[in-house]
């Protein structure tokens with residue numbers, strides 16, 4: 134751990150990480166700084182430290198996940214915690230057991246942290262009132278996905294050296310996006326300007342109340358922003374008549390080489406939380422290679438790498454480990 138970090142006197146007293154709305158700017162900065170120190174551990178020949186030895190982390194995922202679930206599990210293992218993964222499809226949820234009883238029975242086996250993803254907005258908050266373990270929100274309905282926004286901010290910081298004063302665009306289905314909400318809370322606290330863009334059926338004017346600007350024209354947004362976070366088009370929602378067609382969405386809001394060449398600022402960073410619908414919200418060539426001639430980078434895989442470090446930091450803080458992270462090498 135860098136000396137400067139160990140010297141820093143930021144107190145972490147939260148038992149749960151439920152969202153970025155309730156975090157102070159200093160707490161967000163503290164997580165990002167801790168994540169920077171943790172990132173180095175995954176580059177070592179032995180990618181493990183004993184910081185959370187003896188702790189148990191349960192992954193309670195009621196919705197599908199590749200990145201978030203796997204990186205929480207790896208993060209816990211790299212800190213030497215034990216992990217248990219809960220598969221809804223083979224659990225007693227199928228027999229009608231509710232969330233509270235499920236969690237309290239799991240907790241009766243002496244677990245320390247429950248990482249929960251659930252389709253119901255507010256499920257992690259409810260859970261935090263039912264159990265004495267620490268609760269981490271891994272995405273709740275359309276509400277928040279705090280560790281996704283933290284890893285997005287970490288990736289911006291790593292590539293731009295700052296967040297304050299940057300203009301960050303978020304494009305897509307804003308209304309139904311927990312990623313957008315957490316990003317707005319976090320980015321505004323760290324001093325970025327946030328511009329939201331998407332079809333009017335997917336971007337309610339109320340988002341201005343969160344301090345974000347709204348623009349329905351992607352060309353204007355591309356001409357202004359330093360970073361563009363491209364959201365997944367949730368094809369399961371097309372039935373709700375939110376879009377006339379996928380082809381129309383791609384034409385007006387899809388990011389491709391032609392639009393970037395014509396409208397984007399040089400040096401633009403493109404983020405996407407994944408999973409990506411190749412050829413819809415992002416064209417395959419831009420996803421794989423960015424746009425070299427304008428210095429435009431797509432950072433989707435860097436985000437995944439950084440997600441591991443951010444989740445190590447969050448688990449470490451929620452476990453209340455404190456003290457020095459010992460080197461296992």
Ligand code: CP
Pocket residue numbers: 197198199200201202272281406407408
């Ligand atoms: N970004 C994200 O939450 O991806 P997963 O659904 O794969 O976890």
